[in-house]
Amino acid sequence: MTGKIVIDEEKCKGCGYCxxxxxxxxxxxxxxxxxxxxxxxxxxxxxGKCTGCGICYLVCPDVAIxxxxxxxxxxx
Amino acid sequence: xxxxxxxxxNKVIAKAAILAGCRHYSGYPITPQNEIPEYMSxxxxxxxxxxxxAESELAAINMALGAAAAGKxxxxxxSSPGISLKQEGISYICCSELPVVIANVMRGGxxxxxxxxxQSDYFQATRGGGHGDYRTIVLAPSTVQEIADLVPLAxxxxxxxxxxVMILADGILGQIIEPVEFKRISKKSFKKDWALTGxxxxxxxxxxxxxxxxxxxxxxxxxxxxxxxxxxxKEVRFEKFNMENPDIVAVAxxxxxxxxxTVIREAKKEGIEIGLIRPITLWxxxxxxxxxxxxxxxxxxxxxxxxxxxxxxxKLAVGDKAEVHFYGRCGGVIPTPEExxxxxxxxxxxxxxxxIKAIVSKIQETEKKPSxxxxxxxxxxxxxxxxxxxxxxxPFTYCPGCHHGTTHRLIAEVIDELxxxxxxxxxxxxxxSVFGYKFFNIDSMLAPHGRAPAAATGxxxxxxxxxxxxxxxxxxxxxxxxxxxxxxxxxxxxxxVIFINNANYAMTGGQxxxxxxxxxxxxxxxxxxxxxxxxxxxxxxxxLSVLKGPVYIARVALTxxxxxxxxxxxxxxxxxxxLEGKGFSLIEVLSACPTNWHLSPKEALKWIExxxxxxxxxxxxxNIDDSDRGEDKV
Numbered sequence: 001m002t003g004k005i006v007i008d009e010e011k012c013k014g015c016g017y018c019x020x021x022x023x024x025x026x027x028x029x030x031x032x033x034x035x036x037x038x039x040x041x042x043x044x045x046x047x048g049k050c051t052g053c054g055i056c057y058l059v060c061p062d063v064a065i066x067x068x069x070x071x072x073x074x075x076x
Numbered sequence: 077x078x079x080x081x082x083x084x085x086n087k088v089i090a091k092a093a094i095l096a097g098c099r100h101y102s103g104y105p106i107t108p109q110n111e112i113p114e115y116m117s118x119x120x121x122x123x124x125x126x127x128x129x130a131e132s133e134l135a136a137i138n139m140a141l142g143a144a145a146a147g148k149x150x151x152x153x154x155s156s157p158g159i160s161l162k163q164e165g166i167s168y169i170c171c172s173e174l175p176v177v178i179a180n181v182m183r184g185g186x187x188x189x190x191x192x193x194x195q196s197d198y199f200q201a202t203r204g205g206g207h208g209d210y211r212t213i214v215l216a217p218s219t220v221q222e223i224a225d226l227v228p229l230a231x232x233x234x235x236x237x238x239x240x241v242m243i244l245a246d247g248i249l250g251q252i253i254e255p256v257e258f259k260r261i262s263k264k265s266f267k268k269d270w271a272l273t274g275x276x277x278x279x280x281x282x283x284x285x286x287x288x289x290x291x292x293x294x295x296x297x298x299x300x301x302x303x304x305x306x307x308x309x310k311e312v313r314f315e316k317f318n319m320e321n322p323d324i325v326a327v328a329x330x331x332x333x334x335x336x337x338t339v340i341r342e343a344k345k346e347g348i349e350i351g352l353i354r355p356i357t358l359w360x361x362x363x364x365x366x367x368x369x370x371x372x373x374x375x376x377x378x379x380x381x382x383x384x385x386x387x388x389x390x391k392l393a394v395g396d397k398a399e400v401h402f403y404g405r406c407g408g409v410i411p412t413p414e415e416x417x418x419x420x421x422x423x424x425x426x427x428x429x430x431x432i433k434a435i436v437s438k439i440q441e442t443e444k445k446p447s448x449x450x451x452x453x454x455x456x457x458x459x460x461x462x463x464x465x466x467x468x469x470x471p472f473t474y475c476p477g478c479h480h481g482t483t484h485r486l487i488a489e490v491i492d493e494l495x496x497x498x499x500x501x502x503x504x505x506x507x508x509s510v511f512g513y514k515f516f517n518i519d520s521m522l523a524p525h526g527r528a529p530a531a532a533t534g535x536x537x538x539x540x541x542x543x544x545x546x547x548x549x550x551x552x553x554x555x556x557x558x559x560x561x562x563x564x565x566x567x568x569x570x571x572x573v574i575f576i577n578n579a580n581y582a583m584t585g586g587q588x589x590x591x592x593x594x595x596x597x598x599x600x601x602x603x604x605x606x607x608x609x610x611x612x613x614x615x616x617x618x619x620l621s622v623l624k625g626p627v628y629i630a631r632v633a634l635t636x637x638x639x640x641x642x643x644x645x646x647x648x649x650x651x652x653x654x655l656e657g658k659g660f661s662l663i664e665v666l667s668a669c670p671t672n673w674h675l676s677p678k679e680a681l682k683w684i685e686x687x688x689x690x691x692x693x694x695x696x697x698x699n700i701d702d703s704d705r706g707e708d709k710v
Contacts, residue, residue, distance in 0.1 A: 003457075003460075004454055004457060006454065010471070011471045011472075013475070013476035013477075014476055015476040015477035015670075015677040016477075016676075016677055016678060017477065017677060017678075017681075020678055021636070021637060038476065052460060054460060054461045055637045057461035057462075058461075058637050058640050058641070059482070059634075059636075059637060059640065060481075060482075061472070061474065061476075061477060061478055061479060061480070061481035061482045061485075062471065062472050062474075062481050063463045063467060063472070063481065063485050065461070066459055066461065066462040066463075067459070067460050067461035067462070068454045068457035068458060068459055068460065069457060069458050069460050070456070070457055070458075071456060071457060071458045
């Protein structure tokens with residue numbers, strides 16, 4: 001089962017909680033800034049390691065992350 | 077000649093007070109005057125004075141009352157809503173005939189109002205403000221230098237007349253930095269043989285502000301009136317400017333008095349002569365000089381940062397000798413010289429002028445850019461975690477890493493899961509989460525600082541079928557609101573309380589809170605909280621759990637996914653117990669405040685785990701399902 005996360009980069013304030021707690025270490029700070037001048041967190045997952053565990057959503061203080069999980073039988 | 081130094085108005089109030097011999101200061105954080113207690117906390121102890129951060133404005137004014145009764149030069153300060161709270165104390169101080177200096181750095185009102193400069197406390201300041209026939213001497217500086225000059229005078233007048241004196245400034249004067257020289261140092265020494273110093277070798281002294289015999293009480297009042305008449309005769313102060321045969325006389329005080337000088341300069345260019353009478357004492361009011369001016373000038377304009385409070389006094393002075401016009405802005409809006417001049421032109425020429433819009437700073441909404449991650453292809457995937465319905469789309473305005481957001485989300489998830497969104501009502505506090513009403517997709521209100529449990533009680537008793545929760549910070553709940561929370565808990569009020577403990581007053585810039593831990597540095601305990609003088613942190617859960625009223629009390633943290641899940645369970649339990657009609661529940665959340673702790677978000681989590689939990693151990697303190705207490709059962 002693989003997952004994906006969608007980060008609202010304008011809501012993100014770059015606190016780094018999701019980066020620190022991600023078990024797969026697939027979230028990184030962006031090298032650019034958003035409108036509020038924060039470096040938003042971004043998903044960097046070329047190998048498809050994200051499991052959609054939802055820990056990033058859980059620790060995010062800004063409700064900036066949506067978590068998706070592959071449905072069985074669904075398209076990838 | 078002494079050298080002028082640049083200094084902020086609030087700090088000048090504090091420094092001038094110390095130089096004038098103030099040796100007691102008690103106050104409570106409120107914007108825009110926090111630099112006064114902050115300066116006092118650092119500098120008053122250096123001269124052997126006493127600084128106390130009180131648990132409320134009520135306590136602060138009464139500490140000053142006590143210090144004055146003990147013969148010390150005492151001071152307190154606040155801003156508009158806080159001064160409202162001090163009014164009972166001011167009335168007692170007047171009747172007790174005690175010298176206390178009160179600084180009011182005004183902001184927009186009524187209610188919580190705004191934090192920007194205003195002059196809307198003119199009535200409150202000059203009419204007494206509290207109950208009874210009394211007067212407070214009111215000094216209104218218009219520059220930082222004038223603050224430095226008037227503060228020592230305030231202490232002298234207070235001692236001379238044994239009466240409170242108010243320094244009435246506003247947010248601009250409090251925050252502005254100007255060159256200042258501390259020229260006027262109070263040298264007067266007042267004999268205080270009435271003070272409570274112990275009845276050694278003299279008859280005992282009493283300070284008693286009442287007489288139950290009406291004739292006796294009338295005698296007290298008449299004695300006060302006699303004193304007030306003397307003050308009215310002797311202590312009127314004002315500034316006259318450009319008063320040689322003006323076309324119109326402007327009356328304005330404080331910051332507006334100063335803006336008027338620019339208006340006068342500009343008006344001169346087009347041949348309009350504006351005279352200015354700037355009252356320096358608002359009580360006693362300079363009626364005579366205005367009355368005299370009305371004999372020769374037939375047009376007056378009163379300009380205020382309020383909606384015509386001083387107009388009444390000017391009309392009283394002018395009578396039917398001249399016409400009195402008014403121009404004012406309020407709510408924290410500062411009138412520009414252009415708009416005042418416009419109004420003056422209109423009055424002088426009789427022609428309606430073009431409307432000039434005031435410059436109002438507005439919080440800029442950031443433009444919504446498409447999120448880069450959103451281009452990720454998620455088709456064929458199921459959304460498993462996203463914003464709960466009980467939250468709006470408004471982005472949180474909290475600092476990076478602040479746990480208000482996480483707590484908001486957990487509450488919203490619980491409301492969603494219990495299916496109670498349409499019947500939930502929230503009461504938000506004064507503090508960082510004052511904006512909670514924007515973030516929750518539910519009915520909500522704002523209660524005065526600390527009073528949320530009382531307001532929630534009123535809602536719950538009126539609509540028992542609704543689910544009512546308060547959301548309160550540590551200053552709100554554990555300092556100024558101590559009485560309300562203890563009594564709501566003790567009544568077993570069927571409400572849920574979410575208590576955010578971040579060990580400081582965050583909204584006002586990081587002052588010491590009742591929950592600040594020993595040794596922790598804040599802006600009002602710059603050397604670290606010293607339990608000997610500032611007490612120990614208040615363990616709210618432990619305190620309330622000894623009462624019979626509460627059914628569930630727990631302390632949680634949000635330092636890891638595991639702890640966050642535990643916290644959510646505790647919050648859910650609180651709401652469930654309310655749904656079952658069981659009674660009062662409180663969930664204390666140890667909440668990261670990286671900004672005011674001067675830590676990174678990651679370090680903040682570590683600080684909670686390693687330092688904060690030593691003073692505030694996690695766990696359930698009361699659970700009606702389980703008679704065991706103090707164990708980690710969340």
